[in-house]
Amino acid sequence: MTIKDEIKKIRDNVYEIPGSYNKQMRASGRLYIDDESFEALEEGAVQQIVNVACLPGVFRYSIGLPDIHFGYGFPIGGVAAFNMRNGIVSPGGVGFDINCGVRLIKSNLCQEDIEGHLDELVDALFKNIPSGVGSKGKVKLSQDDINNVLDYGAEWAVENGYGWDEDLEVLEENGRIKAADSSEVSDKAKKRGIPQLGSLGSGNHFLEIQVVDEIYNEEVADVYGLKKGMIVIMVHTGSRGCGHQVCSDYLRLMDKAYKNYKINIADRQLACAPLDSKEAQSYLKAMYAAANYAWANRQMITHWIRESFEDVLGKSARDMDMQIVYDVAHNIAKEETHDFKGRDMEVLVHRKGATRAFGPGREEVPVKYRDVGQPVLIPGTMGTASYVLHGTQTAMEETFGSTAHGAGRVLSRSQAKKDYNPEDIVNNMENNGIKVKATSKSVIAEEAPGAYKDVDSVVRVSDSTGIAKLVAKVKPLAVTKG
DNA sequence: ATGTGC
Numbered sequence: 072m073t074i075k076d077e078i079k080k081i082r083d084n085v086y087e088i089p090g091s092y093n094k095q096m097r098a099s100g101r102l103y104i105d106d107e108s109f110e111a112l113e114e115g116a117v118q119q120i121v122n123v124a125c126l127p128g129v130f131r132y133s134i135g136l137p138d139i140h141f142g143y144g145f146p147i148g149g150v151a152a153f154n155m156r157n158g159i160v161s162p163g164g165v166g167f168d169i170n171c172g173v174r175l176i177k178s179n180l181c182q183e184d185i186e187g188h189l190d191e192l193v194d195a196l197f198k199n200i201p202s203g204v205g206s207k208g209k210v211k212l213s214q215d216d217i218n219n220v221l222d223y224g225a226e227w228a229v230e231n232g233y234g235w236d237e238d239l240e241v242l243e244e245n246g247r248i249k250a251a252d253s254s255e256v257s258d259k260a261k262k263r264g265i266p267q268l269g270s271l272g273s274g275n276h277f278l279e280i281q282v283v284d285e286i287y288n289e290e291v292a293d294v295y296g297l298k299k300g301m302i303v304i305m306v307h308t309g310s311r312g313c314g315h316q317v318c319s320d321y322l323r324l325m326d327k328a329y330k331n332y333k334i335n336i337a338d339r340q341l342a343c344a345p346l347d348s349k350e351a352q353s354y355l356k357a358m359y360a361a362a363n364y365a366w367a368n369r370q371m372i373t374h375w376i377r378e379s380f381e382d383v384l385g386k387s388a389r390d391m392d393m394q395i396v397y398d399v400a401h402n403i404a405k406e407e408t409h410d411f412k413g414r415d416m417e418v419l420v421h422r423k424g425a426t427r428a429f430g431p432g433r434e435e436v437p438v439k440y441r442d443v444g445q446p447v448l449i450p451g452t453m454g455t456a457s458y459v460l461h462g463t464q465t466a467m468e469e470t471f472g473s474t475a476h477g478a479g480r481v482l483s484r485s486q487a488k489k490d491y492n493p494e495d496i497v498n499n500m501e502n503n504g505i506k507v508k509a510t511s512k513s514v515i516a517e518e519a520p521g522a523y524k525d526v527d528s529v530v531r532v533s534d535s536t537g538i539a540k541l542v543a544k545v546k547p548l549a550v551t552k553g
Numbered sequence: 554a555t556g557t558g559c
Contacts, residue, residue, distance in 0.1 A: 168554040196558075205556055274554055315555050318555095402554090484557080 076110075078102070079275035084536050088121060095125040095337065102135040103470070107530050108524065111481075112139070113343075118234070119146040122337040126151070127345070128158025128417050131411065134470055136425055137532035138479030138524060142166070144340030148317045148478075150473045153346065155417040159334065160351045161343035161360070163208035163324055164421030166402040168317045169358055171309030172243075173426075173448040174461065175545075178301040178380075179392040182282055182548070188383050189280070193508050193549045195379035196278055201270040202553040203510030205312075208269030208371070217261045220268060221253035221446075224363030228370035233308035234377075238370065241428060241437050242398040243445075246366035256273065257270060257320050258312075260357075264313030264364055269371035273510070275477075275518055275551030276308045277453065278372070280549040284456065287541040291443045291461050293397055297543050304376050304393075304517035305457055306369055306410035307450050309402065314361035322356040332410075346419060355404070362403055369398060396444035396459075397437075401426045407435075407545055409471055409519050420471045428462035428474040428539040436462070447539045451526035452478045453518045454507075455502040456546045458530045465537035474539035475530070478523035488513060496520075506549040514552055 074092065078458050081087045085108060088100030100120040102113065107310045123145055124133035126271060139148035153159055174372045185192060201208055212220070219227045225239055225246025239245045253261075272277060286292045310317075325342035328350040344350040358414030372417070373395065377388035382393065402422040416493035429436050429445045436445040444462035451457045455478070466472045482490065497507050509515050533539045 166554075171554070272554075273557085276554080309554070319555090384557065 073114055074121065075112070075114065077534055084532050088117065090124065090462055093119060093333070096121065098124045098129045100124050100135070101132040102139070103532055103536050103538060104135065104137050104139065105528060108137065108528065110277050113267050115141045116146045119144070120149065120343060123149065123151045124339055125342065126341065127334060128154040130154050130158070130416065131301065136473070137529040138424065138475040138477055140479050142423065144338055145421065145423050148475060150410065150420065150425045150471055150472050152308065152418040152471045154422045155346055155419060157447045158419060159343040160346055160354060160419055161341055162318050162354060163340050163342065164423055165318070165358060165404050166423045167315050168309040169314035170227065170362035170400045171367040171402040172365060172369065172399065173450050174306045174369045174373065175396040175448050176304040176376060177296055177392065177394055177396050177444070178302045181300050182302065184381040185302060189384045189549055192280060192379065193506050193551060194501060195383050196376065197508050197551050198381050199375040200272055200278060202272065203550065204553060206270040207266040210269055212265045212268060212444040217265050218253040219269045219365055221256055223247055225370040226364040228367045229392045231369045238373065238395050241395045242366060243400050243504065246370060246398070247363055248359040250356060251363050252356035253279065253360050255353045255357040255374040255382055256360050260313050260316035263316050263428055264311065267311040268315065268364070268368055269462040270310055271308050271313060271329065271372065271553055276553055278551045279305045279547045281457065281545040283543055284546040287543065288380035291418055291542045294440060294443050294543065295446055296394065297396065297459065303545055305450060306372055307373065307500060308368060309389045311367040312362045312365050312366065317357050317361040321357060325351055325354070341536065357439060358404065360549040362400060366398070379521060391423055399426050399446060399448050407471070409467070421475055422473055424476045426476045427472055428460070429472045430462045430464040430467045447474055449475060449530055450477050452520045452523040453550055453552065454503065454505050454547060455520050455526055458526070458541065458542050460530065460533060460539040463537055463540055463543050466539060469540050478526040478529060480522060481524050484517040484520040487519050488516045491516040491521065505547050509528045509552040518552065
């Protein structure tokens with residue numbers, strides 16, 4: 072008998088892990104996944120959903136999304152909400168790369184406008200946006216600067232000349248969580264953050280020049296300003312070594328806290344603290360500060376993307392209409408209000424490898440998108456399509472306004488390096504008309520599309536269950552990676 | 554993801 076035998080299918084692509092599975096569970100588990108992925112799903116990831124459902128104050132369901140896989144304590148591709156009155160916060164529920172996220176920038180260019188310039192564009196992006204492990208940004212930050220980055224996020228970046236005032240309107244949280252407090256971030260995290268601001272990083276982080284390949288919903292695409300054949304740029308990066316250090320620092324603190332507060336946890340990696348404790352409050356302020364760092368990071372990269380296009384194409388970014396469509400966080404915890412049986416519940420929603428997908432009418436959605444729900448950006452793996460979806464009322468009712476965040480790894484990095492040859496992958500992509508430029512060859516093998524679940528199926532499950540609906544498909548023309 | 558093992 073395994074956990075998976077206890078799971079009941081409750082409708083197409085939705086499974087339930089009954090709260091009666093073990094005595095410690097305080098909520099049931101829910102899985103949004105197709106039958107094929109369910110069969111292939113690792114027991115360990117299901118056990119992690121159960122473990123999360125045992126934490127104090129867990130509200131309604133512990134949720135696994137279509138791209139779920141085994142992570143540190145909490146699964147990646149998971150959502151869990153905790154009551155603000157008696158719940159907890161756990162760094163493992165946010166992840167190491169705090170506010171890892173995705174940004175999409177549009178243009179008025181079509182493929183013919185950049186034909187013959189693609190090599191130059193990729194070279195310019197590669198030169199202007201530092202990438203790779205331990206990569207350093209081009210900006211010299213003082214101690215005051217790093218504190219301002221942590222406290223003001225993308226606002227700091229725009230005030231310092233990186234981007235346009237209106238950029239802030241289309242960033243989740245407007246690119247700044249006000250509850251952040253740089254004084255809760257260690258000197259070590261700041262020291263790691265100072266040289267890295269304005270850099271892409273490594274692993275699955277990327278920068279792509281893409282073309283809008285297909286529109287599924289004309290009305291919503293129109294609201295988002297997307298048209299078939301349009302050149303767009305997608306950025307996937309996070310808070311670099313700074314967020315990583317914040318997570319490490321607070322995991323150590325939480326490892327003491329959960330013992331002090333006598334919280335029963337199924338796995339030490341679920342170390343957490345009650346929301347009203349000083350440990351939880353410090354972590355939240357530091358985690359929000361790291362989230363602000365990531366928004367500033369993506370903002371600076373946006374500025375250099377615009378400059379790169381200007382240099383190569385000889386037109387201004389304004390003339391090329393290089394506006395931000397949206398920017399989403401997919402590793403974060405946030406205080407939100409969710410309706411439950413007609414009552415407003417105040418909860419802390421942990422989204423780890425999960426994208427917010429707020430539906431129509433929510434005040435958190437930018438005014439210009441509010442009638443149709445927020446844009447949801449779901450990146451594919453290297454060389455494959457990415458998707459734009461919109462948030463829905465179904466997501467509000469079932470998943471705390473959340474959906475999947477990407478393809479989801481199926482092979483470990485080490486296994487991928489054994490199975491794939493970087494030259495073959497690059498040749499394959501170039502045969503498909505995609506230009507690739509990477510800092511290292513090993514990252515190409517680690518990020519081989521075959522090391523990931525097919526993003527098409529992830530998005531299909533989101534769409535069919537209604538937790539986010541398809542708007543557009545974009546396909547890569549050129550990729551730069553760490 | 555990550556000064557790619559403290």
